[in-house]
Amino acid sequence: MSGPSADIHLATLPTRPDLVSGGNARLVVTGLADASLTDVRILVNGLESEARFVSAGGRVETILTGLIDGANMVRVEAAAGHYGELTIVNHPMGGPLVSGPQLQPWICATPERLDAAEGQPVTYTSGLKNGPLDAQCNVEPELRYFYHTTDQDCAIPLGQEDSCFRPFDPNGPHPSDMATTTTDEGRTLDYIVRVERGAINRGLYDIAVLHDPASPEDELNAWNRKLLWQFGGSTGYLRRQAEPVSTWALDYALGKGFMVAVSSHTDASRNANRVVAAETVIMLKEYVSDRYGLVRYTMGHGCSAGSMQQNIIASMYPGTLNGLVLACSFPDSDGHAQEIFDAFLLNQYFESDTFAQLNEGLTDTEINRKRAEIAGHKDANSVKNFGQFRFAYVPGVWGDEPMNNNCRLPNDLVYDPERNTDGVRCSNADHSIDIWGAYPETGFGRSTKDNEGIQYGLATFLDGRINAEDFVSVNEAAGGIDLDGNYVDERNIASTEALAVVYRTGLITDGHVLAATPVIDLRGDENSSVHYNWSSFALRDRLMNANGNLDNHIIWRVGLPGGGAPWLDQEWLEMGMPQLALDTMDAWLTGIEADRAAGNDVEKMRRNRPETAFDFCYLGTDYST
Template identity: 40%
Template sequence: MRSGKRFSHFFLLPVVCVALAACGSGGGDDDDTPALDVKFLSSRADFVSGGDGLVEVILPTGTAVSGLRVEVGGRDVSSAFALRANGRVTGVVSGLANGVNTLVVSAPGVRSASLKITNHPIGGPILSGQQIQPWVCATPTAQPEAGSTPSTNGSGLATSATDAQCNIATETRFFYKTTTAACVNALPDPTPPATANPNNCFKPYDPNAVLPADLATTTTDTGLTVPYIVRRERGTINRGIYDIAVLFDPAKPWTATAPQSAWNGKLLYQFGGSTGQPRKQFRPQGSWADDKSLARGYMVVQNSLTDSQYNANRVLMSETVMMMKEHVTDTYGEIRFTMGAGCSGGSINQNTAASIMPGLLDGIQPTCTYPDSETTTMEVQDCVLLVEAYQKPDWLNLMANGGYSLAQVNAKKAAINGHLDQTACHAWNNLFGTNSKPGNFFARVVLPADNATGVITTLPVSANNCQLPANTVYDPVTNPNGPRCGGADSAVAVWGKVPNTVFARDTRDNVGVQYGLKAFIEGAITAEEFVTLNEIIGGVNADSILSVNRSQANPDALATAYRAGIVASGKLLAQTPIIDMRGWDDSLIAVLPSGISGPPNITGIHHVWRSFALRDRLDKANGSHAGHVMWRYARNGFVPAPSMTLDAFQTMDMWLTNLKADTSTASIAQKVVRAKPVEAFDFCYLSGDAAQATKVTDKAICDADPFLRPHASPRQTAGGPRSEDILKCQLRPLNAADYAPQIISGIHLARLQAVFPDGVCDWLKPGVGQQAPASSMTFSGGAGGVPIGPAPTATPQ
């Protein structure tokens, strides 16, 4: 049971206290008659979805359960409540209408209580604001695009959507783990099914057939040995497709008030990687068949809207996690704790969910870590601008006239970019440089053969981020009111639009940024190169088209990003245990000692310094990063070895078990540190350690390893902090003394003054609009959001 103190100021209360005796009558009534207590167990009582919720009624001593009466909307639902084996009176209230429902609980001789329950459609939204349109439902089998009719994805479900919110009938299937040692641990239920591996570790199970001869058993972490049979539930919530998998005996019942004992009450939530903003319904990216967790009794949960590749709206993502947890509670029973896992975009979603809605995730295990999406976008946009600038005649002429070799030119680029070499910016440009494009585009990329020169090629095939037919999306001339497909556009309900335009408010900004500042000060580039670069760098306009002018953020978007916790807050993240598995992915051309280079474990974008940025935010906000553990490695690229993933899972399990056992009145941040197990400490595996078996705890030794050392980013070489949490800098006057020991001429200074007429970044000051988060916010009333109010409480009758 969570301490009430932890959640008193934050968003999600898995147990919402609405007890009259415990929380006060709320009406100032002095009646001394004993009162009923009520706890809404599924979620906050105003954030219910799908028409049902798990409720606990606490009767005063001596009150008979037989006299209990529970009504909702005038209906008698008393039969749903009973004294359970755990000694508590609980029941699932179902049939809730959309909107406000009044729950009334009464018993002879005690004061009755009423509670307002606000139910929302299972297709959402609850607090993320108006849903974007169009939204293309998945179909039982994928359908190709035809004219203006978009293609669809295979849902993995047998029936089609029943409404415009893409609700599809829920289905369950059973699988079993085979005893075959040489099995393949892959997704056992792909779409189409014909692509399933016949040697899969998990095979279809028929409850009505004879037990398979190769049926394995497993012993859970509670010591219970059971047949290794898994029930996989698939359905739709919040317009995404979800999977829930858990050990299950098909011959026995399972209700929310009487779960089967093979489930340990723990939940592993898997977050998918990458990032994108398609207007389509997908199946989740990952595999629910996670043996390390299922075998121990965990439930595995995922939803396509919590996969970053399919949804770049972080508020919508967090809301979806909340709705999934509510559904689990209503259907399977109370959750003991929730552990997150995921790489890259999956790390973004873990960090931002813990920041946007503290308490939603009890502990997280980010790999290939980024603190959040907004500040990651800074590096993407900087790299796009730099890759383009390096191919402009002004820069090329400087390099040619300087007589530099190609290696010297690339050394200058690396010094400006802050990266190990020039290819990391190529990678950002190629993979995500088009993510903010609102309409159709032809991608401009640096082909692998051109990584040395940085020459840009425009691809011949157009695309759009909505994944809709080309003639249906936004075009500033031919279709100005068509759906816009950029990252900010996908979350326009959060950001809002610039008044009297179709443009979503945007946080991208590079006004005052002196690209290559540290490279110039350290002598890696000349004054002429430094000045020229800043003259030609430019920015992008509202349609993400390259412009000679610098990009300018919208002030309202900046405030929203910080206030809503979308820029991950170190203060809030201190309330969540973090095991950060940091691999190496700093280059497209550098070769690791093991000889690994290129796909699949190298993309060039998951840079080591990102984990240190997360740590810096914790240090700045709390004076400590005691709740953040970093495990570094390199030989696997950015993907941790299975043995490390298992160690992290088991260590986080111990950490959260300790945390839940602490019922003191200490703050949650203090509890996180106190609960930390001895196994949770910083270490690295040196890149020269072929066996990857020796844990090195000396940070200096780890940092000296060329494949473990953190590099930097373009903003850091421009003078910005490694925490990289300043979206738009405040400005100060240009000062020649700032370039010491380099001497800058009056001519160069005058040219810089023309580039920066309002001044240059003052990195010692907070960013424009930077502020403490308001913790959890709702956007149901419109863009920009407001802090959510207190959870509903019961009132006496």
């Protein structure tokens, strides 16, 4: 008589079994016959589960609930001694998943803003009716409904009287100006959007999707199973839960049946820790999978730091984002941060008496020309604008106003080199200290800033556009920044440990890793601010150097300002560029998804590239053709 046979295979979707969160998991099993499903036992930590298997899309699966935090032993037993086992590691809905110890203190948002007795704000508003359930800022998800108006002159922003998306009461009458929409699956429906707000990983999220009033509340029958994630720009280091900045109100995606997701943790103005941003995407995708169904593919969408996040997440955690739609883009944040660091130092020099005396008698135009030549920019505006981000290096309080610091904590909680050395440090390096690690001697976040040996203005000096005195003067005066964000005479040397982390993890985007990921880069014409055209070609250069081709990278350039987000800019919308980008990326990812022929991911990306995925450059002003 033979013993038990471990020939049933268990797995989880969409995440690995060691990266499950929220107490639920989609369990997928092979080795079971459909006819025997009713006789199969599922045991979780030795106790029989009430979950039952169903056949779905050629798979046998179920949703396990009630998993404890930490390791859970799952065993599936069938007839004749057949069985399979899997350890599922569950993480709390409030996080973390992979990012390490969470920042403390952390202040949860509340339905109404709460102020301390002395008038210092204690909370941000959550946009919810009910408050947090625990110290992890978990909340009960709440639903809101909106409808799209037929008014042709409506505006994009939410909350305005003329907004295209207006509040809707699902139990009330239909407004006379309600539009209809036809999804990419051919269904024509009243244009109603269901928006769920909740908390995952201590960040507030919105999930918006077309709603069919005839479907049960826990089903999304109008959803095409595609997810567009909107990433927000700028940079910030909050230690507070806050509402998302990015909008879900993207008509051209929602109307076709896409789900649109945003989170305060993927709005870079709220959170600049890229690992926290990535794990938030992973956790929310699993939440959607467990509650509503598996996501077919996820398309990234975002401008400026919203583009940085896409490139970095796709480089650090391949497969989390399947296609990237970039705008006013940068290859990554840490490479760009070196430009900001240099710009701050150069601005210090340009405002110095030394520079003024050296250029006495020159016109403002001539002086600005020299600034641009030394900095390596088209004009002086870029280096000046880059320098304004110097606040990212400041760990303490900016001034006397309450909460005037990067963390947006009460000032008396925040670091001061003289008055509060044990306070919370609020610089970029300290916000992501779990990534960089700390200097052992201080406990401060390690720095990747480095200008040791840099020769500012070398190329323009060799070309004769600045003289030897200009070249020597700027390099004698360049200096650096100390760990408190202050200008110092000594130049900076980066932490070798932090640099190793940057390159090993993919925080500096890796062209090899990105080779299979389709990328569409929407680029305006801008060379005088921070979103200059060169950045698109910097990423392109990395891809060419790594892969010898640009098969996955498309640039669409038009003669519009490059600093705005195209999906919110009326001129870009009237041109149809955001819609065309979504349609092209959708066709590309649909082709890859359906490709069952032999070949690796790069080959499938290449052979499913649609005809509309070609480089395009039009810098004129007539877009009617």
